[in-house]
Amino acid sequence: MSKIKLEDFVNRKRLFDILRIIVSIALIYFIFIIVDRDKLTDIFHNAHRGWIIASLALSLIGVVIRGWRWQILLNVLGVHVPIAELVNIYFIGFLFNNLLPSGLGGDAIRMIELKKYSENISDVVTSVLVDRLIGLFGGLTLALIALAFRWDTVPYEIAVSSVIVFGGIMLVGFLLVNRSLYLALQKISPIKKIAGIPFINNLFESFQTYNLKALWQSFLVSILFNISLIAMNVTIGWSLGIDIALVHYLVFVPIAGMMLILPVSLGGLGVREGTYIMLFEQVGVPQEIGFGIGLLVFALGNLAPGLVGGVIYLWRGSKNFIVHRNLNKEKL
Numbered sequence: 001m002s003k004i005k006l007e008d009f010v011n012r013k014r015l016f017d018i019l020r021i022i023v024s025i026a027l028i029y030f031i032f033i034i035v036d037r038d039k040l041t042d043i044f045h046n047a048h049r050g051w052i053i054a055s056l057a058l059s060l061i062g063v064v065i066r067g068w069r070w071q072i073l074l075n076v077l078g079v080h081v082p083i084a085e086l087v088n089i090y091f092i093g094f095l096f097n098n099l100l101p102s103g104l105g106g107d108a109i110r111m112i113e114l115k116k117y118s119e120n121i122s123d124v125v126t127s128v129l130v131d132r133l134i135g136l137f138g139g140l141t142l143a144l145i146a147l148a149f150r151w152d153t154v155p156y157e158i159a160v161s162s163v164i165v166f167g168g169i170m171l172v173g174f175l176l177v178n179r180s181l182y183l184a185l186q187k188i189s190p191i192k193k194i195a196g197i198p199f200i201n202n203l204f205e206s207f208q209t210y211n212l213k214a215l216w217q218s219f220l221v222s223i224l225f226n227i228s229l230i231a232m233n234v235t236i237g238w239s240l241g242i243d244i245a246l247v248h249y250l251v252f253v254p255i256a257g258m259m260l261i262l263p264v265s266l267g268g269l270g271v272r273e274g275t276y277i278m279l280f281e282q283v284g285v286p287q288e289i290g291f292g293i294g295l296l297v298f299a300l301g302n303l304a305p306g307l308v309g310g311v312i313y314l315w316r317g318s319k320n321f322i323v324h325r326n327l328n329k330e331k332l
Contacts, residue, residue: 020266027270031277031291039288043240051239052296058232059300060308062225063090069221070131076214077127079118088312089113095309098267098302126209134215136261137173138222139254140166142230146250153245155282162251165258176207177215229253229301236296240289244280252279256294267302 067087074081089110096109111124118124144166147159154162175182182204186192194200207215233249256275260268273294280290 016263020264024265024267024269027265027274031270031273035277035288035291039286040292043288043292046241047292048239048241051235052300055232055235055239055296056300056304058228058235059304062228062232062301063087063094063305063308065221065225065228066090066131066135069134069218069225070127072214072218072221073127073131073134073210074114076210077118079114079127081114081117088309091305091309092313093309094302094305095307095313098306130207130210130215131218133173134218134222135225136254136257137170138219139226139229139257140170141223142226143251143254144170146247150245150247153247154251158251158255158279158282162255166254176204177212179208226254232301233293233297236293236300239296240292242280242285242289242293244283244285248280248283252276255279267298269298272298 064083064087067083067090070086070090071081071083074086092113093110110128114124114127143162147154147163151159175185230246230249230253233253234246237244237249256272256279259271259275262271265271273291276294276297277287277290280293281287
């Protein structure tokens with residue numbers, strides 16, 4: 001029975017991946033219709049290669065920082081993994097998440113790879129989930145700080161909606177780590193119903209696994225990662241010849257990141273580009289350049305790490321093959 005259920009799950013996952021690919025193609029096709037393709041071609045042709053290389057370097061550095069953040073969370077659970085190994089697992093996760101529309105996503109691959117170091121599956125799932133959410137909180141924190149000091153440089157509607165959404169998510173994050181306050185608020189009927197949702201309850205229990213020191217350390221590392229992510233976006237913008245205020249990137253990039261949480265497209269392709277067009281157009285950036293920034297963010301921030309992950313994955317496979325072959329020879 002369990003085997004059938006597993007097969008059904010994989011089949012549904014594959015069907016969902018096919019739908020995501022279709023959505024991505026449809027969104028990209030629609031964007032190509034509304035933008036001037038000749039201008040888009042000129043924009044990429046005249047892109048500054050030096051800044052693109054810098055963006056690529058920042059993208060790869062960001063993966064290393066993510067591995068460091070993940071290691072902090074795992075150490076608390078007693079799961080000690082070298083940071084080089086965690087970085088490799090992160091790169092392999094990019095491979096499956098963005099380049100291979102398989103039945104396994106990047107987070108699932110990270111969990112499978114980490115099982116080699118921990119037999120406790122709940123620890124594995126918890127670390128991946130908390131790692132992802134802390135990354136989101138880091139970006140939102142930078143955005144709120146930017147808005148506090150440069151409110152007037154962001155379109156009013158975007159600034160207000162960002163504060164409401166970002167503030168709400170940060171409040172939820174605070175409640176997840178404050179057990180006494182969380183339990184006290186559950187006495188209120190509407191909140192009790194929300195807390196009774198299995199996902200919300202599991203999320204709360206996941207955060208409660210970690211002490212505040214570890215969460216604080218991983219949060220600070222997350223701030224560092226988001227700075228590298230913002231810097232990557234800024235250098236991509238410079239490569240395409242735009243020079244806008246830093247606060248716009250600090251607000252727009254987390255918004256785009258939140259949009260990508262919805263798993264409706266392959267690697268966020270189409271959703272990301274449409275979001276970049278909509279946001280950057282509010283501050284005078286042409287649609288073609290907004291689209292170009294989104295495509296380069298996808299290429300340098302998703303595809304490039306995925307290619308690195310592919311090399312690591314093949315290298316691991318070849319090493320395992322050689323080891324097994326030598327063992328078989330010794331037996332003979």
